Structures are given as structure tokens and as C-alpha cells.
Amino acid sequence: MSDCEICGRSNADAEAVIEGSKLKVCRLCSSLGHVLASREQAIGPTMIKKPVRMPEELKVEPREDIGKIIRNGREKLGLTQEQLTERLKLPSNTIKRIENGWMPPLDVLNRLETITRISLVEGTGSSIELRKKLEKKMMTIGDVAELK
Numbered sequence: 001m002s003d004c005e006i007c008g009r010s011n012a013d014a015e016a017v018i019e020g021s022k023l024k025v026c027r028l029c030s031s032l033g034h035v036l037a038s039r040e041q042a043i044g045p046t047m048i049k050k051p052v053r054m055p056e057e058l059k060v061e062p063r064e065d066i067g068k069i070i071r072n073g074r075e076k077l078g079l080t081q082e083q084l085t086e087r088l089k090l091p092s093n094t095i096k097r098i099e100n101g102w103m104p105p106l107d108v109l110n111r112l113e114t115i116t117r118i119s120l121v122e123g124t125g126s127s128i129e130l131r132k133k134l135e136k137k138m139m140t141i142g143d144v145a146e147l148k
Contacts, residue, residue: 004029066120067099073116
């Protein structure tokens with residue numbers, strides 16, 4: 001089985017034309033173009049996803065005092081818990097739970113960072129830190145590429 005020429009997965013079981021190029025691609029990447037041929041394959045050991053390790057420079061950890069930080073940020077914006085919850089399109093009591101100590105998933109933290117403009121995670125992979133690097137044009141290909 002060959003590797004996908006777009007994402008590198010080891011199960012390139014389709015041939016597709018993507019932006020004028022004929023490529024061997026996996027099932028997920030085949031949706032990016034016109035599929036020419038595809039081999040249906042039974043689920044086997046090659047179909048099992050390998051765990052992906054986050055590069056050290058992109059690892060993040062949520063800050064410990066996150067509930068207090070979010071409460072202060074929300075109050076500075078003049079929003080109630082309900083208003084912030086609506087903006088984030090989350091279940092009604094989510095912000096209340098977070099402010100009382102519940103640790104939300106990282107994607108919710110990233111959305112909160114975007115709205116409150118407060119860094120809620122520590123580490124060089126923080127979306128706010130990456131945004132600052134991009135704005136200052138200090139980001140290089142080494143900041144986002146994974147070398148093998």
C-alpha cells in the first residue's frame with residue numbers, strides 16, 4: 001500500500017485528479033478532487049490510525065486559574081455568562097461550569113481565547129502566541145513544519 005501524496009497516510013487506495021494533477025490519495029483526500037479509480041478495502045491493520053505526537057514546540061497546558069481569568073475577561077467585555085455562552089455557541093451552563101473550576105476541552109479554550117483576547121494556555125503552541133508571531137512576521141517555516 002502506498003502513501004497518500006497529499007497527507008502522507010499509508011492507505012492511498014484511490015487515484016484522483018486534484019487541481020490538474022493525477023495523484024494517489026487516501027479516501028479523505030480524494031474528496032478534494034475528481035476520483036478516477038478507487039479500491040475498496042476491508043478494515044485491516046493498515047487502516048488503524050497511528051497516534052500523532054504533538055511536536056514539543058507546540059505543546060500547551062491550560063493555565064491553573066482558568067475560571068478566574070475567564071470571569072475577569074468576561075466582565076471586562078461587559079458580558080454575562082449567558083451572553084458569552086451564546087457567542088461561543090455552547091450549552092447554556094458551560095461558562096458557569098468553567099468559572100467554577102471545570103476544565104473544558106482545548107478547542108473551547110481556543111475559542112474563548114479568540115473572544116476574550118486572553119491567553120488561557122501556557123506553552124509555545126498557544127494560539128495567541130502564534131498569532132503574535134504571525135503579526136510580527138517572526139514565524140518561520142520551522143515553527144509549523146515537522147522535520148523527520
